[in-house]
Amino acid sequence: VEVFEEISPADFFYRNRDIAGFTNPSRAIYSTIRELVENSLDACEIHKILPDVYIRLLKESDSSGEPNKYRIRVEDNGSGLPSDIVPLAFGQVLFGSKYKLRQTRGTFGLGGKMAVLYGQITTHSETKIISSNGKSKIFEFHLMMDIKNNKPEILKKETYHNNSKWHGTIIEFLTEADYTRAKAKILEYLKQTAIVAPYANITFVDPKGRFYKFDRFTTTMPRPSIETTPHPHGVDVETIKRLVGITKVKNMKDFMREHFQRVGETTAIKFLDFSKVDQKRNPLDITPEEIVLLVNGMKNYNAFLPPDASCLSPLGEESLKTGIQKEFNPEFIAVHQRKPSAYSGFPFIIEAGVAYGGNIPRTGNILLYRFANKIPLLFDEASDVSWKVIHNMVNWRHYKISADDPLAVFTHICSLKIPYKTVGKEFIADRPEVEREILNAIREVARHLSIYLSRKNFIEKERKR
């Protein structure tokens, strides 16, 4: 006879931690560091704080036969967290502040907890979190995760006076790690993070005591992303039901104007007319049938303004160019930021770059650097839409570029929702709109490179004569 059970989301991601990027001690330490660093950068940028992020990985000498026990510590000068929030933020899966319609690195309410969970199931030790919002108190928590019930167990709580008005968060715990295997990827991740966050100070102290410092080379931060309202094209029955549940307006015309971006008086009236929904109707009275009329109308009405991308925070052509220059010192760089586009009602912006020569090695392959919401993506390249575009869709010979050239291609997508294929955030789905935009961006920078290369070729030929 079958036995039925329910499991908590913590239990689900414990059992399926490989799907979240915590497959083995080598991949897990990479994922741990990237999840914590991304949390720190979000916490700084959202509050317009120039980020200082400090990462330390120490080998823990050990009598228990655990050959690979490490202590990880990540410190930032971000916004800090309120004391009632800290245990939930780091101890309850599917809890966080990034469930809004806003561009952030974080999106699932899971990453920090996965790092804590993996440390706990490999070393049976607690996690220490110290945090302050810069006001009068600093809070220190020692906690473990109750995985079965998806809630934190608070083992200890201390409160200190915040004399220096420090603000930020420190998280520290023991975890099994294979640093030797993961080292190259970790350093590559930090290096690429520095390219797309040139205003951040990042320091990494590795188990051998070596300092890796990525100092900021600008104090200018791009405009921060802001929260926005949904676009009609991204709407389904559930969205409408929830809006009806919280709305304070008294008629459908105001409902459209209040809850959707770029819908003014005229658009609201015309749209409701098109959808055969009475504009005077009280949202609280609308029937299931009318909800479906609304949703279908929103899909089919083609006179909405496109999604507003001013809520996004792209890298900027200058910033991307400077980051590439600093890291690779190429003889030629071209960068390009596409006009905003959208998929499923979510605005997005593609930025691309191409770099030639300098420190870029000839590998017989085009080097691809992928970024999404300022996160470097280092795994599963061949499954990513950028890879597909570069290898299957761009006709490099048309640009007189061959695979032997010392060539690096950079792609960045920023959006309210990145179409990741997995919760491990390593590769992006080939949504038609995203694919098309990446293709056009690559073609644009390839065109510039092509002009440079033929001019260079011409000059060399002239010199030989």
Added chain:
Amino acid sequence: VEVFEEISPADFFYRNRDIAGFTNPSRAIYSTIRELVENSLDACEIHKILPDVYIRLLKESDSSGEPNKYRIRVEDNGSGLPSDIVPLAFGQVLFGSKYKLRQTRGTFGLGGKMAVLYGQITTHSETKIISSNGKSKIFEFHLMMDIKNNKPEILKKETYHNNSKWHGTIIEFLTEADYTRAKAKILEYLKQTAIVAPYANITFVDPKGRFYKFDRFTTTMPRPSIETTPHPHGVDVETIKRLVGITKVKNMKDFMREHFQRVGETTAIKFLDFSKVDQKRNPLDITPEEIVLLVNGMKNYNAFLPPDASCLSPLGEESLKTGIQKEFNPEFIAVHQRKPSAYSGFPFIIEAGVAYGGNIPRTGNILLYRFANKIPLLFDEASDVSWKVIHNMVNWRHYKISADDPLAVFTHICSLKIPYKTVGKEFIADRPEVEREILNAIREVARHLSIYLSRKNFIEKERKR
């Protein structure tokens, strides 16, 4: 100021339904059908019932402007469900009977709910489920999902007399679908399912009223998979804690024998000695340090018997060969079942096949058919470990096989846990042990094909002289 929230697992998979395979109306109807069919086949096989699965997709004429509204109905003669379970099975995400250590198609406690959810958010209509375990009653439920709170809302419940002692489950609901786009994939999925489940009757009635019948061509079912205990190599601190929480034994020697597969008296004593844990200790008294000693000991002790694969249910070489023969009528087939292997304490068996000629088209590419726990995988081929093996690791020229040959390769993995990379179950991670086994299986069948081709070549040359 940041706003923090928790979301339910239903809300999480609603927001991220693309990750579960419900990206758009074309992909969603494919995923809907495959999730429901996989549930039906599991429900039959677990109870040794010869499966009869009936799928009907009807176009729903509609005044609401929804051009793509369909009614999906899937019927099986499986075990049915108890009345208190039906609402949870189809209305609560992360609920199911497949959280055990047993080979089943289902694994996440999510698939059926995603189908229900997608139908609900696109058509705002209820789901009807009729089920009986063959005893005296048939239950009919009409329900919707409360996505925010992850629980079913029961709109209606009826009970009927089960005069014919029918057993099985019927699920029916409205959903937005793009059948035109999805049709080829849906038919391919059913066709491939019939190859690996040759004992199943599958009938599909499409919106145009066309019948697609895949009749069973055997009444012999392979031995069903059975539930088993964990292997020491698959253990972490959380596993041990939970076992300690439920164990009834009084000492650690019996704890090892009771809760782990293939651990007898001698192995238990030797292992506990190796790990420096007292065999007389009461499990309820062991300390966190001792738990870590146990876990590390289990990783490092190399005298455990390998994981027991008798709990698995492979296809069988004969059955795979017959299925390939029936579908492709090739001039040559070779199949091979590898000896069992294991990754992370999970036993698995790889079966591979190669087919040449007959109805296999020459496409300039090797046709790859992938299966996992008897599920056909039709998407994201290039991200799958089998693709990687076939394209990057097998030296086909060594076997005198070229990409122009009319060649099809089949790979099947069965395991207690399939290393899927996503909850959408479409491609498998390149775990080293799995990759190695697939490579060796392919080499074996390629070798047989190579012998056949050179013999055929020789005969042709002889004939010409």
